[in-house]
Amino acid sequence: MKTLLCFTLFLCFNCCFGQNDIEIKILNDTIKKVSFYDRNNIVYKIINNSEKAYCLIIDSGEFNEDPEYNVEPFFIGLPDYYIYDKNSLLTPNFTTGSHSTNSIIKIDENSSEFKKFSKKNSKKFDEFDMRVAFRLSKHIIILKPKEEKVFTTLINFPNYMSRYFELQNKGTYLFQISLNNPNNAISKYFEKIVDNDKKQILVFTGQIFSNKVPLIYEVHNN
Known part of the structure; x- marks a missing residue:
């Protein structure tokens, strides 16, 4: 009960102040899409501006x-991403039947790693939550005070997996990303899967938004 209370206090603290301590920043000066076959690497860093260590969940393998x-x-x-036409946020479309989508759960339940995790946590989660918890356990990072870590995520314009934006050729837009660690989900899973030594570290919850950088969409073979 004492551990759970301590963890709950950490979450409450971070709901109020975590967004001020943790920053996300795009490092690309400009993003250029010049060929239909091009894909773009979005390089960004997550910065701990505080004097305290933080845990957070980040999966740079793909975008939401x-x-x-x-x-x-x-x-x-x-991470999620947003495209603006000047100051107006563009609304994405959603194409059904996409051949690539992160709505498909990618967990190898026959792997020795998953079996070991399931055995250890068999009394904590049902089948679905076990898969969620296992994935989250693979993407927990710790940021020491004043530490920053760099990540890269590949993206395609105007469509990414099942999300699609109507971009005008030879158009200039603004691109932004965010990271969201929802408090209710972190409360549900985190305390049950982290090692005891990590439970004394502040847990980031909430949503942070990056700077905006120019996105130039000028596709010669559109």
């Missing part, structure tokens, strides 16, 4: 693609 910018439990930690 939900058209409503929702964060489903299984995809917590995926």
Whole structure:
């Protein structure tokens, strides 16, 4: 009970102040899409501006693609992205039947790693939550005071997996990313899967937004 109370206090603290301590920043000066076959590497860093260590969940393997910018439990930690036409946020479309989508759960339940995790946590989670918790356990990072870590995520314009934007050729837009670690999901999973030594570290919850950088869409073979 004492551990749970301590963990709950950490979460409450971070709901108020975590967004001020943790920063996300795009390092690309400009993003240029010049060929239909091009894909772009988005380089960004997460910075701990505080004097305290933080835990957070980040999966740089891909971006979220939900058209409503929702964060489903299984995809917590995926950075999201936004495209602006001047100061207006563009609304994405969603194409059904995409051959590549992160709505497909990618967990190898036959792996020795997953079996070991399931055995250890068999009394804590049902089948679905076990898969969620296992994935989250693979993407927990610790940022020491004043530490920053760099990540790269590959993206395609105007469509990424099932998310699609109507971009005008030879158009200039603004691009932004965010990271969302929802408090309710972190409360549900985190305390049960982290090692005891990590439970004394502040846990980041909430959503942070990056700077905006120019996105030039000028595709010669569109």
